[in-house]
Amino acid sequence: MPKGGVAYFSAEFGLDESLPIYSGGLGVLAGDHIKAAADLNIPLTGVGLFYSKGYFQQRIDEDGAQQQLYPPIDPDASIYPVQLVRDAEEKPLVIEVTIDGRQVYAKAWSVQVGSVTLYLLNTDVDSNSGEDRRLTDTLYPSDPNVRISQEILLGIGGARLLAALGIQPDVWHMNEGHSAFLALERIRTLSAEGVPFETALEAVKASTVFTTHTPVPAGHDVFPIDLIDRYFSHYYWQLGTDRERILSLGRVDGAFNMTRLAVSTSSKVNGVSKLHGEVTQDLFHRWMPYIPRQDIPVDSVTNGVHIGTWLADGMKRLFDRHLPSGWAVRTQERDVWSSVRDIPAAELWEEHQRAKSEMVRELDLPIDMSGDGPLIIGFARRFATYKRALLIFRDLERLARIVGDPQRPVCLVFAGKAHPADGPGKELIQKIVELSREERFKDRVHIVENYAMDKxxxxxxxxxxxxxxxxxxxxxxxxxGQKAAMNGVLNCSVLDGWWVEGYNGRNGWAIEGATDTSADLQEQQDSDTLYRLLEEEIVPLFYKRGERSFPMEWTNRMKESICSLAPVYNTHRMVSDYWNNIYVPATARGRRFVADQFEVASRVAAYKQFIRGHWSAVHVRKVDILDDHSSRIGLNKVAFRAEIELGVIWHKDVRVEAVGSDGRRGIWKAKLDPVQQLAKGLYVYEGVAPSVPIDIWKANVNVRVTPVSPDFASDFEMELAAWGGVPCPS
Incomplete structure (x- = not known):
């Protein structure tokens, strides 16, 4: 029986346009993730759903309205062979889940991506009702009943599929919260073997990791509690605990939040860029108000893209000629990419022009490509309002002057789909179509329908x-933007997401993107910055030819973009980071927690129950700040003295710290040590501050107590803290 490796669960996978079981960036990222794992021979198994009709095919009618078409997927049409999974008797393997009180069956399909197998569940099975056969027709249905049914199938059904296949992963990776029910199924399995719930929870948590991609509360799946009751009333008792304990794992603001469930059942949580990690800390701070934002246990692994998938064939041949041998499997090495600087600029420009002409031809764009053609700006992504597709149209007269200059023409090409239920997103498409038909923008603004991986x-x-x-x-x-960068395309982007990390002042352009103002003022400032960049830098640089037939300074910037970005923002680097920083530690942790009949998991579960049962007795009774006074710890330094009441909790099971703001959205900490026991369970703690602001009182200083254990995955795993009477940092 296969044992070990990583089980990677995602609601969508974008491997190729011929297998349209993805809607956008999340799915394409998941597809690139498993391709890189295959390249690096990382033992990984993918688990998802096989949507019979996939994400919709987009048509834009004469009025600019988006139409959704759902043709069935032909498994044989994919360049990645899709095969029905069969059992030892060569019969189709079928798994079973209970959904809303009825048995629903799903067959499994497999897709081989190098050494990685991706398994996909589908309910189009004869033994299902007509309604259940359609459960896996499309991605992200608006009906919450179908949505929760799909997530039960993905999480619970996916875990049962791996069990049926005899696959026993060391690490379970949830790519977004859609698959978080898998943690409950794993607990149920252990409970059936006689493992107590809290012990099973710790064992599952130890080997589970979670990646969140969504920076706003509205982007997380939330179900009403009565809907959870409806679908899980038969299931609660099977986990070895009561309904309230299960609901507590995901309850937020009176509803059941799938991201909260994922966080509660994972030992490691990460965002997908450094800035997103911080934004996620802000988001989770609402769930953990007693922990400062900076201490919320969220790491980050910045996304990358699969170079073999996204690099133009002509660029591959160019790199084959000029980069060191084996460059395609050495994509993380900066020295490999530094050879791009030695590529003759005329060759690089010629190859880009070839890709540009091919794009115009393949997408049937009515753009005159005589000479080098116009400067073409691309904007392609899901049409959601926060992505601000209309920002460049804020000042129509100014934009018309920029794109309409006969000596330096500029074309805008837009592409993307709006979710079928997103009315405002559809209106964005309609508005761009209307603008493209205005005389001043005719032949200057274009929209490409049915955006998918091929386009x-x-x-x-x-x-x-x-x-x-x-x-x-x-x-x-x-x-x-990462895919564009490796092809020598220059980014002009708001300093958000990965671009905050990637931009160096020479490899593209940055729109500052102020956040401390009103939305309207921010939009005004951002659009002004964009217009100024186009007028003063981007357009002049593109058309600056001098005595050459191509823009030398522009091609130098293309080289800088490739050299600085390609070795960092690729999935080989990304998956290596996951392997070294997340998968390997989680493997060791998971094995340690289940060894010797769950000895560590059982101990941690008992310890947490004890701490929770007695935490209400923990108090910071008194805090003194001793400025320029001596203490038992040090002389002539800012020192802290606190009386801490612990009750029956051992003083070595807590950490006591002075915590203060550094005035720059950061915090400093000073460890306090017990120096005296005043009574049973009552201690005096003292410590000296590090380098702190001159006015200690303006630093929002406080003393906190947190439970600690060498078995915890983070210092704040229990999400508990007791503070003194003054406000805690935020």
Whole structure:
């Protein structure tokens, strides 16, 4: 029986346009993730759903309205062979889940991506009712009953599928919260073996990791509690605990939040860029108000893209000629990419022009490509309001002057789908179509319908500038700009997501994206910055030819973009980070927790129950700040003295700290040590501050007590803290 490796669960996977079981960036990222795992020989198994009709095919009618078409997927049409999974007797393997009180059956399909197998569940099975056969027709249905049914199938059904296949992963990776029910199924399995609930929870948590991609509360799946009761009333008792304990794992503001469930059942949580990690800390701080935002246990692994998928064929051949041998499997090495600087500029420009002409031809764009053609700016992504597709149209007269200059023409190419239920998103498409028909924008503004991976490849390879204008900080990462960058396309983007990390002042352009003002003022400032960049820098640089037939300074910037971004923002680096920083530690942790009949998991569960049962007795009774006074710890330094009441909790099971604001959204901490026991359970703690602000009282100083254990995955795993009477840092 296969044992070990990583089980990677995602609601969507974008491997290729011929297998349209993805809606956008999350799915494409998941597809790139498993491709990189295969390249690096990382033992990983993918688990998802096989949507019979996939994400919709988009048509834009004469009025600019988006129409959704749902043709069935032909499994044989994919360049990745899709095969029905069969059992030892060569019969189709079928798994069973209970959904709303009825038995629902699902067959499994497999897709082989190098050494990685992706398993996909589908309910189009003869033994199901007509309604249940359609459960896996489409992605992200608006009906909450179908949505929760799909997530039960993905999480619970996916875990049962792996068990049926004899696959026993060391690490379970939830890519977004859609699959979080898998943690409950794993607990149920252990409960059936006689493992107590709290012990099972700790064992599952130890080997589970969670990646969140959504920076706003509205982007997380939330179900009413009565809906959870309806679908799980038969299931609660099977987990070895009561309904309230199960609901507590996901309850937020009176509803059941799938992201909260994922966080509660994972030992490691990460965002998909450094900034997104911080934004996620802000978001989770609402759930953990007694922990400062900076201490919320969220790490980050910045997304990357699969170079083999997204690099133009002509660029691959160019790199084959000029980069060191084996460059395609050495994509994380900066020295490999530094050879791009030695590529003759004329060759690089010629290859880009070839990709640009191919894009215009393949996408049937009515753009005159005589000479080098116009400067083409691409904007392609899901049409959601926060991505601000209309930002560049804020001042129509100014934009008309920019694109309409006969000596320096500029074209805008838009592409993307709006979710079928997103009315405002559909209106954005309609508005762009209307504008493209105005005389001043005719032949200057174009929209490409039915955006998918095939068209995305042409766009990221062929445009001259990749435009990204989200409301900061609502772009978790964004990867389309990374795909463009490796092809020599220059980014012009709000400093959000990955671009905050990638931009160096020489490899593209930055729109500052102020966040401390009103939305309207922010939009005004961002659009002004964008227009200024186009007028003063981007357009002049593109058309600056001098005695050459191509723009030398522009191609130098293309080289800088490739050299600085390609070695960092690729999935080989990303998956290596997951392997070294998340998968390997989680493997060791998971094995340790289940060894010797769950000895560590049982101990941690008992310890947490004890702490929770007695935490209400923990108090910071008195805090003194001793400025320039001596203490038992030090002389002539800012020192802290606190009386801490612990009750029956051992003083070595807590950490006591003075915590203060540094005035720059950061905090400092000073450890306090017990120096005297005043009575049973009552201690005096003292400590000296580190380098602190001159006015200690303006630092919002406080003393806190937190439970600690060497077995915890983070210092704040229990989400508990007792503070003194003054406000805690936020």
């Amino acid at each position: 995305a490849k042409k766009l990221v390879q062929g445009v001259d500038v990749w435009l990204n204008t989200p409301v900061k900080p609502m772009e978790a990462s964004g990867t389309s």
